[in-house]
Amino acid sequence: MRDILKIFYILSTLIISVPAYAAIDGTQLLVQIDRNLNPESYEMYRKLINVEPDGRKKEYTLFTVKKGLDKVAAVFLAPASEKGRSTLRLGENMWLYIPNVGKPIRITSLQSVIGGIFNNADILSLDYSAEYDVEKVDEKGSEFLLYLKAKNKTVAYDRLKMWVDKNKKLPTKIECLTEAGMLIKTLYFKDHKDFGGGLVRPSVIETDSPLYKGYKSIMLFAKIKRKIFKDEAFTMTFMPNIDSLRR
């Protein structure tokens, strides 16, 4: 009788534990990934490096602020040719402010204000869960593979394939695809780092693209801090003053 109970216990444990991943809530997982990558509202510094096939580089330094689901703004700190340029995203609206031009102009998510593989949507990225629905979650060894579909046509990439570390709930690789399934670029998440405040996440995103053979772009992260700014800081009128949010 005791053996029967033991077998029943083992079987029931197996039955309960096996579908634990199969029944995983993809939407909840994606929200968790977002929170593991960034606080919902934050400030941070980034360096973007465009690397050419011969190893030559061009670097840009940005200060970025984000609030809630749909507000993000960034200002270029270096190089001198880009200093003071700022970009703002308010939901589906995007603007670029160039000090010489002296007024914000509307831009689109697929354009690139810096050239290279990163486009405006990469620089002003919102939470993945704000822009994508989870269509399917597969298990691939120590990783989940999430199939994401854009919530609407204004999102830069129609589909994403996201490989996620099961334990850390952090992406390791993302493929960005068109509606027809054509690969636009691949993002590789590397070098986990403790940013303080309980945030441990990749500090490097490396990107390559079949559209730019031999080129790659790298995004380095620093000083990611939870911080809540006033809504007025995320307006077109405020764009020339985004640098004043730095302390």
Place this chain on the structure above:
Amino acid sequence: MKKLSVLLNLLILLTTLAYGEDQYKFDLSETEKKPYHFGGYVEFKPIIFWPNTNAAQYKLNYYKRDPGGNTEEYDAKLQLEGSYEKEAARLYFKTNTDYKNSYFGESQRSTFYEGYLSLKPSASLKVDAGKRTFKWGKGYAWNPVAFIDRPKDPNDPELALEGYIVVSADYIKSFEGPLKTISFTPVLFPVYDHINDSFGQSGYPNFAGKLYFLFYDTDIDLIIFTGGSKTTRYGLDFSRNMTTNLEVHGEFAYIRDYQKNFIDSNGNSYLSEYNARSYLLGIRYLTAIYTTYILEYYHNAPGFTQGEMKNYDSFINTGYQSYLSTGNDTQLQKAANLTTYQMPNPMSNYLYLRVSQQEPFDILYFTPAITGIWNVDDKSMTISPEVLYTRFTNWELRLKATFLIGVTYSEFGEKQNDYRLEFRVGHYF
């Protein structure tokens, strides 16, 4: 030989490792904020002109001279800017020095483009006092609602402009829902002797204002200028992204009691007063292969009609004939003083198209473009192909040619040059 090969491989490996380490370096000192900033831009621009010796503008500018063919010009520009920030206050300046060495000799002009003090007690409120620009309007090539800015050159719309001395404020309020933002920008715009006196009639403390809404994902501005230095004028503009790759924009300006001075072919002056309604409609479209199209139509109500422009050119031609036969240049001097005829795009209806291709053939930082400005009334045009290369950090290289095409008595057919070729080297520091 084998040792040399091993040594070489080791050297390559070390270089690769060193490069790999350096590749991901983010020096945190780059993120530290300093209270002051100093930077600038220096530019050198040689230009070759191929003159149109039959054109009215050539006769007006060269009647006493004979350059004997192509002319060259060497332009240089230096802009310095700096700021100092302490708590809610910020002091900012930007200077501009233009140097020109042309067939007419050397000239140089230095001025403060901007210089003002900002007080920003909160993210919602900012007050500025000093010399600054506003750049109101959504158009790329023209801005009929830019009532308190100097006119920009549609051939180079992104050039920095000189400001005016003002006191202004920005008040911003954000909301949830279809109306996301409202901001109000009131401007006190004094025009007195030595203060903004090139703007209009002296002796008036003018007022301008802009009310901005982000409403249903559309930028909308309502603009007013009133005072005594110029007649009262009202403006409206809008801009909206229709899709991820298509933006539409427009401007409408209503100028009350606009006074237009013009001449007939004998040089007799006339004054016409009317309420001028100018407007601009435009789109910006990005294709799947990253080609950007900017298309704008501009109706410039204060502009000259085809007949008025023809009269001006005829007046120059008869003045030139008179000078050749009598040596008397009074008529030509009068024509030279009518500067409104010589402004960029002084006529009534224009079409602007710019097509630029971002990084073709996988060449990073390389942007070829072609720009056309059509005078819809007289069918004359300029076509400007250009290539821009920004591969080298803080350097900008641009080669641009401009072809001016038009028949006799058309705007671009009567310009002093047939073609021009310029090379611009700019460095930011």
